[in-house]
Amino acid sequence: MTSTLIGLLFGLLAGLAIALAALFGVWWERKVSGRIQLRFGPQQAGPAGLFQTLADTVKLVLKEDVTPAAADRTIFKWAPLLVFTPVALSLLAVPFATGFAPLDTGVGMLLFLAVPSVSVLGVLLGGWASANTYGTLGGMRGAAQMVSYEVPRTLSVLSLVVVAGSMRPTIVMGAWRWWWLPLFAAGFLIYLISSIAEMNRGPFDLPEAESELVAGYFADYTGIRWAIFMMSEYGAMLAASTFGAAVFLGGTNGLPGALGVIVLLLKAVAITTVVIWVKWTFPRFRQDQLMAFAWKVLTPLALLQLLVAGIVAIWL
Amino acid sequence: MTIEIESRRSVTDEAGRGVDELVVNIGPSHPSTHGVCRVIAHLDGEVVVKAEPVIGYLHRGIEKMAENRTYLQVVPLTDRLDYVGSMYANWAYCRAVERLADIRVPERAEYIRVIVCELQRIASHMMGVGASGADTGAFTAFVYAFDIRERIVELFELLCGARLTYNYVRPGGVSADLPDGWIEACRAVVRAAPARLRELDDLFFGNYIAAGRMRGIGVLSAEDAVAWGATGPVARGSGVPFDLRKDDPYSVYPRLDFDVPVGESGDAFDRGRVKLFESIESCRIIEQALDQIEAGPVKASGLPRLIRPRPGDAYDHIESARGSLGVYLVSDGSPRPYRMKVRSPAFCNLQLLGRLAVGHTVSDLVVILGSLDPVFGEVDR
Numbered sequence: 081m082t083s084t085l086i087g088l089l090f091g092l093l094a095g096l097a098i099a100l101a102a103l104f105g106v107w108w109e110r111k112v113s114g115r116i117q118l119r120f121g122p123q124q125a126g127p128a129g130l131f132q133t134l135a136d137t138v139k140l141v142l143k144e145d146v147t148p149a150a151a152d153r154t155i156f157k158w159a160p161l162l163v164f165t166p167v168a169l170s171l172l173a174v175p176f177a178t179g180f181a182p183l184d185t186g187v188g189m190l191l192f193l194a195v196p197s198v199s200v201l202g203v204l205l206g207g208w209a210s211a212n213t214y215g216t217l218g219g220m221r222g223a224a225q226m227v228s229y230e231v232p233r234t235l236s237v238l239s240l241v242v243v244a245g246s247m248r249p250t251i252v253m254g255a256w257r258w259w260w261l262p263l264f265a266a267g268f269l270i271y272l273i274s275s276i277a278e279m280n281r282g283p284f285d286l287p288e289a290e291s292e293l294v295a296g297y298f299a300d301y302t303g304i305r306w307a308i309f310m311m312s313e314y315g316a317m318l319a320a321s322t323f324g325a326a327v328f329l330g331g332t333n334g335l336p337g338a339l340g341v342i343v344l345l346l347k348a349v350a351i352t353t354v355v356i357w358v359k360w361t362f363p364r365f366r367q368d369q370l371m372a373f374a375w376k377v378l379t380p381l382a383l384l385q386l387l388v389a390g391i392v393a394i395w396l
Numbered sequence: 397m398t399i400e401i402e403s404r405r406s407v408t409d410e411a412g413r414g415v416d417e418l419v420v421n422i423g424p425s426h427p428s429t430h431g432v433c434r435v436i437a438h439l440d441g442e443v444v445v446k447a448e449p450v451i452g453y454l455h456r457g458i459e460k461m462a463e464n465r466t467y468l469q470v471v472p473l474t475d476r477l478d479y480v481g482s483m484y485a486n487w488a489y490c491r492a493v494e495r496l497a498d499i500r501v502p503e504r505a506e507y508i509r510v511i512v513c514e515l516q517r518i519a520s521h522m523m524g525v526g527a528s529g530a531d532t533g534a535f536t537a538f539v540y541a542f543d544i545r546e547r548i549v550e551l552f553e554l555l556c557g558a559r560l561t562y563n564y565v566r567p568g569g570v571s572a573d574l575p576d577g578w579i580e581a582c583r584a585v586v587r588a589a590p591a592r593l594r595e596l597d598d599l600f601f602g603n604y605i606a607a608g609r610m611r612g613i614g615v616l617s618a619e620d621a622v623a624w625g626a627t628g629p630v631a632r633g634s635g636v637p638f639d640l641r642k643d644d645p646y647s648v649y650p651r652l653d654f655d656v657p658v659g660e661s662g663d664a665f666d667r668g669r670v671k672l673f674e675s676i677e678s679c680r681i682i683e684q685a686l687d688q689i690e691a692g693p694v695k696a697s698g699l700p701r702l703i704r705p706r707p708g709d710a711y712d713h714i715e716s717a718r719g720s721l722g723v724y725l726v727s728d729g730s731p732r733p734y735r736m737k738v739r740s741p742a743f744c745n746l747q748l749l750g751r752l753a754v755g756h757t758v759s760d761l762v763v764i765l766g767s768l769d770p771v772f773g774e775v776d777r
Contacts, residue, residue, distance in 0.1 A: 117539040362535030
C-alpha cells in the first residue's frame, strides 16, 4: 500500500519535474538559439519572454487531438506515453543530492541506461501506427539510431563504474575526484554525444528531420500528444544532463542539501547549454554517416576508455 | 501523366530478388521543396530508385497574360517569374523590348541596372545557400544568409519601395533615379558583405558534417551539364566556365573587372560554394560600378507612352542568378506583344534532378534539389 503511494507520489513528482524542465528548457533553448542566430528569442510574454512556453502549452492543450483515419488507433494513442514513461522512470536513478537518489539501488547505473531504451518502442510504434510514409521512415531511423548509440553510451558509463567500484550512482558521485576530469574526458564526450543521439536532437535528429521527413515519427501527432513527444525530448535532456553532471562532473561535490542540488543543477544547465549550442551550429548527419560514427568512432573510443579505466582501477 | 498515390509495390531488382518499392510523394507541400515542387520518389529502403519532379503547381500563364497587356504592363508580370530575383526578369524582358523597338538606354541607367542586378545576385544566392543550410539541418546558416540578404532587400526598399517584386527596371531605363544617399548606403553594405560571406563559408561549407553531406552527392559531369543545357551555378559547379557576362557581354560588363568562379567536382558542395564565391565577386563588380557611375538621365529620351515596336521578333538573354535567362518577343506592330516566351534557367536545371538523385538516399534527394536551387515561379511561369 505504502509502496504504491510512494510510487504514485514519485510519478507525480517526475511528471512535474519533466514539465518544468520542458518549460524552462524550451525557453532557454529559444533564448540561446536566438542569440546564436542574431535574434533575441521570445521577449513579449512575461519578463524576458519567460512565459512564452506557458502560452504555447496552453495552445497545445487546447488543440484538437486528431487521429488519422488510416492509423492503428490504439497504438497511435498510446505510443507517446510509451516514449514518455521510460524517460520519466530513468529520473529514479539520478542522484539529485549528496547521498540521495529517488531510487537508490545497487544497479542504479544500469537502470538509468536500460530503462530509457524502451522509448525506442514508442518511437517505432508511433511512426508505424501513423500509417504515414514519413512516420514509418522516421520510426525506423529512430530505432536504428537509438539502439546503436546505446552501446558507446553504456561503455562510457561503465568505465566510471570500474574506477568507482560500484553501480550505485550516489556512491559513484561520492567517489568523484578532480582527476576524473582528465581521465574521463573522452568518456564524457562520448556520453554527451551518444546522449544527444539518444534524445534525437540535432545533429542527430534524423528520426524527425524536418527538411526530409517533415517531422518523422510524430508527423501526424497534434496537440497534447505531440506535446508529450516534445516533453519526452526535454525530459531526456534533463535526465542526461543531470546524470552526466552527477557522475562525470562531480555532481554536488559532497556539498550537503540544497547547496549541493544547486551546484548539480548549475552543472546540468551548463551541459544543456552545450547540447543546445551543438544543435544550432551543426547540420544534420545522414543515416549511414550516423551509423558509421557510432560503430567506427564512438564504440572503439569507448572501449579504449574502458581499458584505460581498467588499468587505473588496478593501479588504485 | 498518371498520378500515383503512395503505395508499396513489389518489383524485382537486377539480381531477381523481390524488392518492396515504396513510392513517396515529396511535396507539393513539404518543408524543403523550395516552393511547390512535387517529387515522386521511388524508394528501396531509403535509397532513391527513381525520382521524378512534377511541376506546374505555380503555373499562372504569365506568357499568355503578357499577350493582353501593353509592353509596359508586362514588367510587373516578370516580377512574378523568379520571385527571389525579380530584377533579372525585369531586365531580361526590358532588353528584349529595347532590342525590338530600338531603344537606346542611357549610360547611368545601365550602371544602375548592373548594380541592382549584382545586388540581386547576392540576395538570390543567399536564398539558395541558406536553403541548402536549412535542407541539411543547419538552420543557423540559413539565418546568417538571410541576414546578408536582408541588408540588400533594405537597399531595394529604399530604391523602389518594394522588397520582393520591384518593377524597377523598365523599357528604356529604370523607374526612378537613385535616392539621395543611396550610393553611400550601398557602398557600406557591399564593403561589409565579403567578410560576412566568408564567415558564412566557414560556418557552413567549412563544417565537417556539411561537407560530408554534400561532397560527392549528385555529381554532374561537365559533359552532362552542357548536354542537358544546364547554366548558371549548376554548370559552373561542374567546371563549365559559362557566364553570359563574359561569353556574350552586355550592358557595361566589359568595363568591369571580375572573375567567374568554377567548381571542380560538380557535386552539391561545389554548386553551393560557387554561389558563395560569385557573391563575393558581385561585391567587387558593384564597388567598381559605384566608382564609375556618372550623373545623367535614367530613362531613354523621346520614349512614347505606348511602345509600338515594328513587326518582328527579338531575343535577349542575361546571366541571372540561376543561369542564362532569356526572353523572346514577337511583335505584330500593335502595342501588345504577340507572343512572349521565357527561357527559364531554373526549368532547365530542374530536369537534372531525376538523373542526379538515383542511387542516393532521401536525405540526399533534398540536398540535390536544394543545390539545383529552382524557383518555381520561373519553372512554372
